Ligand SMILES: Nc1nc2c(ncn2[C@@H]2O[C@H](COP(=O)(O)OP(=O)(O)OP(=O)(O)O)[C@@H](O)[C@H]2O)c(=O)[nH]1
């Protein structure tokens with residue numbers, strides 16, 4: 001009989017067995033066996049050589065969020081709450097073995113959420129399908145880190161991401177580098193640097209540079225510089241959710257420990273904090289809504305264009321039709337990005353969340 005079945009049987013038996021002096025010993029035995037079997041099951045599932053299929057992880061929607069966390073913190077339960085899809089939930093580790101996509105609809109945006117298997121130590125070297133999980137996370141618009149009140153450590157996970165070349169909540173360092181034919185290495189900076197030029201020179205040497213011009217436009221660390229030269233780093237924004245707060249008495253120490261993260265405290269069981277979490281994800285990804293105003297008829301507030309912070313009228317045009325940039329005359333804008341309602345703007349005008357835009361196009 002397989003382990004899952006035996007676990008189910010014992011759980012059922014425990015449910016119907018009344019506790020008294022004569023059953024006490026038996027119940028204890030059942031509980032011990034249950035604990036043992038769950039451990040076996042975890043081990044079995046962890047070592048099962050299940051290859052994650054890439055089929056199921058096609059990009060869809062306006063943005064992609066990967067849910068990353070240790071086993072059993074409630075990733076699948078949250079995923080079920082947020083999306084139209086269903087993922088198995090279980091009270092043992094490694095319930096989820098595949099990457100499962102689902103769509104979260106929020107503020108008119110379709111956000112692809114990915115439920116992931118738990119990430120464990122050694123992931124970056126391939127343990128527990130770690131490399132598949134990390135490469136999908138790398139290619140996301142946001143990582144939703146999840147821990148719970150019993151399992152409140154992110155250290156292992158952050159280490160694995162780092163090793164895999166994922167940089168969390170950091171910007172790509174602002175540096176330019178030109179290889180030259182002669183003249184040695186020249187390093188200049190537009191701001192005072194806390195790392196010495198000699199160190200940077202040594203690093204360049206290690207990467208095989210003998211002649212180069214480097215311009216550094218912000219204060220960086222040695223590691224930032226190495227990242228820049230390595231080139232294959234992914235800079236991904238992230239939000240931290242701390243789950244199962246329905247089971248916690250006191251959040252003071254967690255709040256202190258993760259103050260820098262400004263975590264969202266949630267319960268996937270009661271739904272507490274879920275609205276705040278959606279808002280934070282939307283905001284952190286820099287998503288904005290732009291409503292189109294047709295020549296005649298009503299503004300469609302149900303289906304905004306979903307753009308990124310910093311996008312312009314040109315991006316609005318591109319989203320509608322590729323010819324619109326070429327045929328563009330001007331746009332009229334109502335909202336936060338303009339000084340007065342209906343202001344005329346050009347292609348380079350930067351739009352803001354909830355702007356209303358009317359495009360005037362040549363025939
Ligand atoms: N009390 C409480 N239980 C929760 C909450 N969220 C999840 N759980 C329970 O925690 C257990 C694990 O939940 P899952 O959603 O399967 O956890 P997971 O992170 O997907 O686990 P893996 O797929 O194994 O990595 C289940 O028994 C859930 O019912 C919560 O907010 N409160």
Ligand SMILES: [Mg+2]
Nearest residue numbers: 075076095096
């Ligand atoms: Mg799961």
